[in-house]
Amino acid sequence: MTREVKMKRVLITGAAGHLGNVMRSRLNDWATEIRLSDIAKVDDLKANEQYVHCDLGDADAVMSLVEGCDAIVHFGGVSTENTFDSILHGNIKGSYNLYEAARKNGVKRIFFASSNHVIGFHERETLLDAHSPMRPDSVYGLSKGFGELLAQYYYDKFGIESALVRIGSCFPKPRNRRMLSTWLSEGDLTDLIKKVYAADRLGCTVIYGVSDNPSTWWDNRYAKFIGWTPKDSSAVFENEAYLQEEQTDPNDPAVRFQGGLFVSAGHYED
């Protein structure tokens, strides 16, 4: 259902980051007003955009940030492997602060950008769905797993609905052979965000954020009720020379397991 209810005030966290920035422009005419938050500066504001500097680890700041919003698209926090302290601050405290603020401000539905690194330690030949057990491949993946449990808790106890979108690899095109399987086009992500808010009911639902690629490790059957159908495919990139030439070894942990280099990496050290 592409009910494009125009939203009143949408909050996009992490608006200075890669995904936040891309979605900021794609979602511009979806809402009357868009509030953009980040710890970094967001430039070139459009007429309906508002920038709020916010450290997600600061509970009071987040409480103010969320006030008056009817939708939250949460890309904020640390978006790759990092020290435990920084991830604890941005992702664990950050997501808790966000849900608490949503609860106190009456926000009813959250788009939560989770990650495929929540399930990165499954082998490629294991087809996953929304009920598969989490097996994080990194402290980053662990923090996203925490976020998913947090969302489930706020749904069960307070009725706040969440889309837990395990984003694959959202770039203009796949950067390596692994991304032929995990690629999510920007257009499909845009469409997914809109569907999540157009759905009559969302519950607390895990969705794999992946386009309609020829090869896939993830089955979105349990999210079909939302009505999202990705339209793009990595097939158009298959013959790119840099993908044809990349050498891979099936026994390399970065190939064997879904999380790729996050799996083969050791522990992040300062």
Added chain:
Amino acid sequence: MTREVKMKRVLITGAAGHLGNVMRSRLNDWATEIRLSDIAKVDDLKANEQYVHCDLGDADAVMSLVEGCDAIVHFGGVSTENTFDSILHGNIKGSYNLYEAARKNGVKRIFFASSNHVIGFHERETLLDAHSPMRPDSVYGLSKGFGELLAQYYYDKFGIESALVRIGSCFPKPRNRRMLSTWLSEGDLTDLIKKVYAADRLGCTVIYGVSDNPSTWWDNRYAKFIGWTPKDSSAVFENEAYLQEEQTDPNDPAVRFQGGLFVSAGHYED
């Protein structure tokens, strides 16, 4: 397999009702002779049509009705919530009488119009398939559940094959937002009836009667062996104003559960 074996004599019960009437015209050239039954009068008979007045709750009448038919498309009985007595008569006695008549007359395969109200008390975010437990949302749904068990019994004991088609919402277009998920086009239903009779083997198979809509709660994978592929989609109606404007609340039982208003309704009182 679209083997359009032209049937010799097809019985359509409930021919004066909405679905019976629609299918009567769409199936006209599928059979040499079409016998139409109802307790209400059926008008404007075509050359190969025959009308038989029949109360399905009358065992003798049904026995005569079925005689000489090689196919039964059963839309008859009460088609929405009603008093227990009327549903007992038309649907419980009615379906029993029909299967007994089929057994004694040697009819080997029945298209049984069941209903999504057999599973109406599942939540929307629960993806159902043919093996999901029944959870009727009404006395009507309960009677259809009885019909499905009856068909299973006649299959296991006497080898009579049935298609148990849990029809969603078969109208020219979706009447409300819920039907964006449950809509079955008349063309897809027509095609399904023909496939059921063209299949080399049917067994006793639950099929969700739903078109290829963007949002769905039902998975027909266990019926794929029949070869039916719905061709229509509710996507073409998504932008209709009356659907865009409808207000829904995810916590409304009529939205939370698949059965819609049948769930939120209380018990039917005379």
Added chain:
Amino acid sequence: MTREVKMKRVLITGAAGHLGNVMRSRLNDWATEIRLSDIAKVDDLKANEQYVHCDLGDADAVMSLVEGCDAIVHFGGVSTENTFDSILHGNIKGSYNLYEAARKNGVKRIFFASSNHVIGFHERETLLDAHSPMRPDSVYGLSKGFGELLAQYYYDKFGIESALVRIGSCFPKPRNRRMLSTWLSEGDLTDLIKKVYAADRLGCTVIYGVSDNPSTWWDNRYAKFIGWTPKDSSAVFENEAYLQEEQTDPNDPAVRFQGGLFVSAGHYED
């Protein structure tokens, strides 16, 4: 939990039948007052027993019967294969009348004597549990299947809790080799009824009514939360001469399928 809450007024339907009569005496000191109903006369009433003649197919009579009871142990209706009309009357109308009366009189929990004939068309080597699909082996089994769906409906819509007890073979001792697997001792059944009413929560739960026999086809794991543990076993009867001498053929439908003779019997004819 053997919390033997002494009940105030318990209704036992079918009190003149085999099981009703046995349980009537075993449950006598469980309740301050026991109301016994049947279409047949119940004799030799004890001080706390009351007999009410009642045809379960008579809605008004059942409404009166249920008034003032805080528990219902439902053995009434037709208890073996019979004509459709008699089963329709006693079991289908009968169970509907009972649940409607419970709803209107505020009875919150019902012990519903279902039957293994609800699942009689499964093969013996198929281990069943509470989630296995129903495959009735008779019109009798079909009516019990209807009763189970009815109970589910009254639970989902009105919150009335039910124990759907698929009774195996409750006799003083197994009457044939099949019953070595299906035997339920009278003591275990008594204990089960008490547990059903002592449980803090029951939901709408399928329980296989079977003792702790060496051979079993049924797994009660999903009912473990009720806390019932059968204590008796058919092992003590295994060496009885009449069981040793009985000849069986593994390909006989009455041996191959769980329902025994109900499976191999044809349709019941008047």
Added chain:
Amino acid sequence: MTREVKMKRVLITGAAGHLGNVMRSRLNDWATEIRLSDIAKVDDLKANEQYVHCDLGDADAVMSLVEGCDAIVHFGGVSTENTFDSILHGNIKGSYNLYEAARKNGVKRIFFASSNHVIGFHERETLLDAHSPMRPDSVYGLSKGFGELLAQYYYDKFGIESALVRIGSCFPKPRNRRMLSTWLSEGDLTDLIKKVYAADRLGCTVIYGVSDNPSTWWDNRYAKFIGWTPKDSSAVFENEAYLQEEQTDPNDPAVRFQGGLFVSAGHYED
């Protein structure tokens, strides 16, 4: 991923047989050099083809045959029901000799032509996937089941990857109504072989070798990570007269079970 890595030296066994011969020409430009083996003579060699006469039951001969190959497409052995001795020789000893030769020669990935007759005793209405239990319908099917276990053993113990392709019916067009469900086009098979070798990781994976037919009994979801998407469909043949005219009986074992005539045939006698 259609990474058409041009192979250096590919071995095709059974090259004089039906499938081997068809694939020989379709795969010609896929490899720098193609080694063709069979006990029968292979004629009309192209420039990059080499013929090696080889009895697969001869361990030493197979060891030499495999030397220097970087891929094996194994169609060799007995390809239909036959005496146990001939199947033991060609398929059981043959496949063992092949895997041993692969192990000793360092071949890392094998395309193993298994067969739907490994699962032929499942009913048509049972949807199978890669995890369904094997139920061979013939000594031929049994030998292919042995081959699949053998491949699993060589994967678990020695890391040799295999595609276990349960080929349906690979002919220019379906020869009978059953093949409307089991048909695999030659083009889709060609594409599958290439995908198996282009995949970054294969594991030991069961794949049903079947085109995108309207009716299917097999679900390839667990092989989606390989990225094969069949493009052809038997739908284009549905209206052929010889298929419309074929008479079938749903209770015929050759219709009831997936293996078709292999099921209804008795034991093969010399």
Added chain:
Amino acid sequence: MTREVKMKRVLITGAAGHLGNVMRSRLNDWATEIRLSDIAKVDDLKANEQYVHCDLGDADAVMSLVEGCDAIVHFGGVSTENTFDSILHGNIKGSYNLYEAARKNGVKRIFFASSNHVIGFHERETLLDAHSPMRPDSVYGLSKGFGELLAQYYYDKFGIESALVRIGSCFPKPRNRRMLSTWLSEGDLTDLIKKVYAADRLGCTVIYGVSDNPSTWWDNRYAKFIGWTPKDSSAVFENEAYLQEEQTDPNDPAVRFQGGLFVSAGHYED
């Protein structure tokens, strides 16, 4: 296997808390040396006991604490609902610090006291096993869920084995009716700890910490390989007056859901 390998140096965290204190005395002769840590003072040290004051949220302190230990029994941190900040400090940072210290000090196996509050939002009639999804009922439960994911990560990436013991209610006797289902005797817990360290292999395994009670919501089948068999049962307490007299309502969230009062409680406020 009760291989009572006498451990060399065991660390018990949370030794001043209820469980830590009880296990401290029961495990005394299991190890040559027992190191007890807590932020509170631990008194009355026995000859082989050593007390180390330690705030688990302090990474350096934990690193020192773990040094030289060959086993860790982790009861430390906040053991009931509390403010997010205190749980973040003691349980989230605390468990991270512990696993990091284990990794750097070469500790290979950890007994992690998780909690039933990790799955508290499942209904009582849902039988859970080790593969059931987490549904925390509190911020406390959420932190234990984080701990389980953390342990899985350290197992998948670094091979550290963990027993994730979802402790029910470990007290001398059940304190209320709910605990008749969740009770874990001190003796059974003692035995479980020893089994976890005696097992030849542990992996990363979820175990429900519950005695052999008549009523249970949890199935430990996937942990059977460890060889733990609880010996005690809450059945001996069933007739205690305070349990008989407790009034419960099946629709009370604290009765409907497994987490009890944690479910019905609102959010913890300072």
Added chain:
Amino acid sequence: MTREVKMKRVLITGAAGHLGNVMRSRLNDWATEIRLSDIAKVDDLKANEQYVHCDLGDADAVMSLVEGCDAIVHFGGVSTENTFDSILHGNIKGSYNLYEAARKNGVKRIFFASSNHVIGFHERETLLDAHSPMRPDSVYGLSKGFGELLAQYYYDKFGIESALVRIGSCFPKPRNRRMLSTWLSEGDLTDLIKKVYAADRLGCTVIYGVSDNPSTWWDNRYAKFIGWTPKDSSAVFENEAYLQEEQTDPNDPAVRFQGGLFVSAGHYED
């Protein structure tokens, strides 16, 4: 059901081997006549015993051997890892010859001694049941897997029933720590053989041959209908010094995987 039907003529193959010899004496009074076969000589025949020298790889010899028997207890063939040729001869040809002889001689039920090495490549923490996929750990295990498929084929096509008993470790006592989990007492095996022949129906059923040990990797729930309940336990051996002293490493393939040393062994070389 311990219906100890005294058999008329039982064939025990492999009677000179370890298990055959043990069972020969334990089953002596179970049958009027016991035919013992082996390629090695069997001595000290009792009055009702008959020795037939037989190479199982010789089809004609096996045909004669089976003639006139009403039960077959098949321990014959190669019972541990060996060359492919010897296993092909004794186990693959041998089991085929046996089933063919059973078919032609009208034997209806076979006790087939399979092995845990059919599933040896599963990890210890994977609980297996009768439906788990086979993962042989050796050529020996592979041949037993072939035997299981063969038995399934003879059941599906010809109705011959088999017990496929995956024997753990049947010795007077466990020889190492692994056998604490896999131990099968001789008494329990004796009882199992009798139950298999006393059962009214057997089908083609996988049974794990293991006593009631504290630690187990195998769940026999799908074989419960046979009524076998092992009575012995390895618990009585747990404190034996040689078991306490054995050193194990959880990452040793022989500990990680169920097959033990068969897994860690390389390929058998002559």
